Amino acid sequence: MDVNTIKKDLLDIMKQYGLKNESQLVITESIKEWAEKRGIKERDPLRIAMKTTERTEKVDKETGKKELIQEEPIIILKKEVSEPELQSPRSRALHISLELNGVDMESAKKMLESDENFIKFCLLHEIAHIKGFASEEEADFWAYKELPKVI
Numbered sequence: 001m002d003v004n005t006i007k008k009d010l011l012d013i014m015k016q017y018g019l020k021n022e023s024q025l026v027i028t029e030s031i032k033e034w035a036e037k038r039g040i041k042e043r044d045p046l047r048i049a050m051k052t053t054e055r056t057e058k059v060d061k062e063t064g065k066k067e068l069i070q071e072e073p074i075i076i077l078k079k080e081v082s083e084p085e086l087q088s089p090r091s092r093a094l095h096i097s098l099e100l101n102g103v104d105m106e107s108a109k110k111m112l113e114s115d116e117n118f119i120k121f122c123l124l125h126e127i128a129h130i131k132g133f134a135s136e137e138e139a140d141f142w143a144y145k146e147l148p149k150v151i
């Protein structure tokens with residue numbers, strides 16, 4: 001599925017969680033390439049989602065010093081999400097973290113079965129990290145609980 005087809009919905013979800021600028025969502029062919037252009041190491045060529053912080057700096061003409069103008073979290077999503085990505089280790093890890101949190105796996109499978117819901121889940125997972133949930137497990141569980149509110 002082409003993530004761009006639900007971009008408007010994704011931006012709406014981000015707004016609900018305080019990420020109000022459209023520039024805070026980047027949809028790209030390859031997250032690995034996108035990241036490496038910015039000096040961020042990424043091993044997984046099928047990575048579906050990541051978050052980072054975009055810093056806007058200004059150079060002071062007199063002192064030559066860089067001054068931080070703005071720092072804002074951004075979410076990057078892989079443009080094409082289909083079978084290989086859905087079968088990736090990331091996706092399997094997700095099922096394990098939900099299971100560890102006592103989620104009913106039958107309903108979880110049903111809810112995450114559609115590509116669209118799965119992409120929204122991935123977006124919420126990154127939002128969870130931005131909100132301060134550091135571990136993958138916590139972020140998965142939070143995203144899973146929020147998902148019914150946005151689908």
Ligand SMILES: [Zn+2]
Nearest residue numbers: 125129136139
């Ligand atoms: Zn994560």
